[in-house]
Amino acid sequence: MTNHWIDLKNSDCILVMGSNAAANHPISMKWVQRARDKGGILISVDPRFTQTAARADIYAPLRSGTDIAFLGGMIKYILDNNKYFKDYVVNYTNATFLLGDKFKFEDGLFAGYDPKTKKYDKSLWALKKDEKGVPERDMTMENPRCVLQLLKQHYSRYTLEKVSEITGTPKEDLVKVYEAYAATGVKDKAGTIMYAMGWTQHTVGVQNIRAMCLVQLLLGNMGIAGGGVNALRGESNVQGSTDQALLFHILPGYLRTPTVNLANLESYLKVVTPKSVDPKSVNWWQNAPKYVVSLLKSFWGEKATKENQFGYGWLPKLDIGQNCSWLNLFDAMYAGKIKGFFAWGQNPACSGANANKVRQALGKLDWLVNVNIFDNETGSFWKAPGADPKKIKTEVFMLPCAASVEKEGSISNSGRWAQWRYKAVDAPGQAKPDGDIVVELMNKIRDLYKKGGKFPEPILSLKWDYVDQKGHFDAHKVAKEVNGYFLKDVKIGDKEYKKGELVPAFPLLQADGSTSCGNWIYCQSYNQQGNNMARRKKDDPTGLGLYSQWAWAWPVNRRIIYNRAAVDLDGNPWNPARPLLKWAEGKWVGDVPDGPAPPMSDPKAGKYPFIMKPDGVASIFGPGLADGPFPEHYEPLECPVPKNIMSGQFVNPTIKIFTGEMDKHLTCDPRFPFVGTTYRVTEHWQTGIMTRWQSWLIEAHPQMFVEISEELAQLRGIKNGEKVKVSSARGEVECVAIVTTRFRPFKMGELTVHQVGMPWCFGWMVPKDGGESANLLTPNVGDPNTMIPESKAFMVNITKA
Amino acid sequence: MSEGYSILVDTSKCTACRGCQIACKQWNGLPGTATKNVGSFENPQDLSYQTYKIVRFSDGKNGDGKAYWNFFSEQCRHCLSPGCMAAAENDEIVQDEKTGAVLYTPATKKLDFKATLEGCPYNIPRQDPKTKQMFKCTLCFERITNGMIPACVKSCPTGAMQFGERDKILEMAKKRVEELKKKFPKAQAINPDDVRVIYLVTDDPKKYWKYAAGK
Secondary structure: OOOOHHHHHHOOEEEEEOOOHHHHOOOHHHHHHHHHHOOOEEEEEOOOOOHHHHHOOEEEOOOOOOHHHHHHHHHHHHHHOOOOOHHHHHHHEHHHEEEOOOOOEEOOEEOOEEOOOOEEOHHHHOEOEOOOOOEOEOOOOOOOOEHHHHHHHHHOOOOHHHHHHHHOOOHHHHHHHHHHHHOOOOOOOOEEEEEOHHHHOOOOHHHHHHHHHHHHHHOOOOOOOOOOEEEOOOOOOHHHHHHOOOOOOEEOOOEEOOEOOOOOHHHHHHHHOOOOOOOOOOOHHHHHHHHHHHHHHHHHHHHOOOOOHHHHHHOOOEOOOOOOOHHHHHHHHHOOOOOEEEEEOOOHHHHOOOHHHHHHHHOOOOEEEEEEOOOOOOOOHHHOOOOOHHHOOOEEEEEEEOOHHHOOEEEEOOOOEEEEEOOOOOOOOOOEOHHHHHHHHHHHHHHHHHOOOOOOHHHHOOOOOOEOOOOOEOHHHHHHHHHOEEOOOEEEOOEEEOOOOEOOOHHHOOOOOOEOOOOHHHOOOEEOOEEHHHOEOOOOOOOOOOOOOEOEEOOOOOOOOOHHHHEOOOOOEOOOOOOOEEEEOOEEEEOOOOOOOOOOOOOOOOOOOOOOOOOOOEOOOOOOOOOOOOOOOOEOOOOOOOOOOOOOOOEOOOOOOOOOOOOOOOOOOOOOOEEEEEEOOOOOOOOOOOOOOOHHHHHHOOOOEEEEEHHHHHHHOOOOOOEEEEEEOOEEEEEEEEEEOOOOOEEEOOEEEOEEEEEOOOOOOOOOOOOOOHHHOOOOOEOOOOOOEOOOOEEEEEEEO | OOOOEEEEEEHHHOOOOOHHHHHHHHHHOOOOOOOOOOOOOOOOOOOEOOEOOEEEEEEEEOOOOOEEEEEEEEOOOOOOOOHHHHHOOOOOEEEOOOOOOEEEOHHHHHOOHHHHHHHOOOOOOEEOOOOOOEEOOOOOHHHHOOOOOOHHHHHOOOOOEEEEEHHHHHHHHHHHHHHHHHHOOOOEEOOOOOOOEEEEEOOOHHHOOOOOOOO
């Protein structure tokens, strides 16, 4: 979230699209309701009439996988009707920037596409710069090569007729949504988006969100109270897990993982440190070397020296182009290239797309360690229905771990609030907190390396002192390490800091090895003032619900990021009724500002608002993604239509398609004529590991089901409550049919398309007649930027069981 | 008797998260019963001596062809003049003077279940087939007499359920109905003068649950 949960109450128009917040983030509706109590409008756009739709002022159906068409139509509506917030767009975005001569877009492809590699040469998308290297701009936005004009041109194709034919949304519903949402493109209105996996799990997942970013920038909704782009995280600490880099492509604090070609620290720092020659641009990432060196000092302590490049050589490096995300890992596992696997707090046998392939892959391992609070379909994959334990060689170790209330530590919510939790009870039996399991594991690994082994230095040089006197994992020690220390006495400005003191906040981190920091964005979370994450004060001086002294938010306790865009050029709030920030008597009042510099109009010291961007403004034209600088509609890999009516490019041209025996995909195949999608229910958590054993929850949602329209039920002779079989190119699942008016056939031009939906919270293990995982059906194809699988749009058949 | 407490169930704010249904089971120490999906989100299928509260799900099409999905968190209404008490003779069913809660004592096992059930306009009382004792929502009597609000109300994330002194709840209901009427002409409070658990609906009560407004 750029904003946070409570901030939803400040919105005038809340679009819920790509999520079903009422069912899956129930508490969010408390704040949505507060907004509605003040006259705010709630819009639900979803293939199915959901619990969120039931509460919405406006509901519009759309076929799964067509969100860019829907939002592209909204962008066109905003531009055609001059609904955009002009002062904001001109000053705070790159709408005025000019494109180089090589950029073009033709029939679904941007300039620079290489069909052999399925990649773009993004240098052709470069912005035009003057001889000093400053981007060229046309503040009138009339130049045909300026971003706004190119944007207009790009979305001129997204007419109501075409959008309706692609999405299946009736034209009048499109207009209703566009009108209501575009009305927030004025100074004193805020519109916000609540999205989740309904947007991300597509081959155009990232571009779905980019499309909404464009809408938010055009309407001036970024950085303001009640606005923003808000990802509703599906796990209570998934924000924390990405912050701390539980992903292959980043180090803690969103620093990129080095690649083999960046052989020394200098070459790495060069690529992670962007440059700007514009004096009005803060270009905050110019500080990257301080964060990198402090991180290395945190990893290797005194062993990280200037002479050995602070241990940079010990960091693992990716091969160029190597992608170690989920689908690739399981593909490699299936091919027998991975010998061992820790399934830690997860259940891939049910959560992985194309779960049949995942289950087969687990059988190719030598060993599997299943760390969880309950047994699950992953740890017991070898005794699943249809599996022959005699033929499976994988040795499985079950490690019981502590549940969330049985251990102490921080948890970072969707709104970036790191909240400290105390331990309520001891874990039962031999179950241990994850931290203790990690400590014991690493101690053992270090002992083994002491006896020999290749390249022992990174393991044995590690700073490894995170236990208490009894040898148990100490969450406070880790949290302090994450915050960072001064490693020697230093004087910064006129202030002196002693060796061993915690660093107050990341502006004081250094690139010379005099500070350590396990994650620069968390610097300030636990400093000399104490554990800021444990704060519980309820003061709310702005009345906007920032609660700045409740827990702590990254970065530097800023509750709404990009908040320098909440004010005009002179520092006055766009909306005086919701003053997130105000420049008064030479300083900022309100939220922690995105940098202390005076407002932009200050001729000497004024700065652009989007300090994390090298150019200081937000990117309407975004040349960084794999699949294009503007979002473009492509069909899902499996879709019900014979062609993409927007262009000659049927599917996203940059996706990786796996071609093995288990990687089947069928599009427009008469055997699988219906669109399928997956979702969650309130009562079950993820694959249901924690909830299917819970009698009250399984009582409320006991069995795998599929929701289908009355029309489809009639077509297939299916009655409500009957057992049916849902199948795809990859598998089949038995379900109870819920025949409902809440799914309706989509009328798309001449075509009628039916869609069905299933939850993915079930699995064979428990309860007895609960049913199987919907992921036996989903395709293992991913977004080209993130490789998240397209679990939200695929093709199925449905027959009586 | 019209003092005491009341609960307001504003269905226009309910998201069917079923926090109330689960909280009721938890506070009352009631077991999860074996259920099957019979073609609806609604489960268990009915109230029972082990289930005092169920969220009823009702979907369909409005006159304009658009879908609706109504949620109705069903429980005992704690009537001001409880019909179920008509069958009682010796305090098998009591109405607490201070709170207004209608409470079934273990002595309900002596009562004629059929008559008790028939006396209830909302089809609420249920009987343990073994002990013959009757059960239903207690208005969380032990909570509300110890400074706490009912478990279901406590669990409600959206403020759809409110608990308080009856006159204040009545006032809140009246105000909310007026607000809702601007958008939903059929908005109403169901039998507010007769019951302590007052439901607000924005459409025909029958489109929520067949016994929403009584049998």
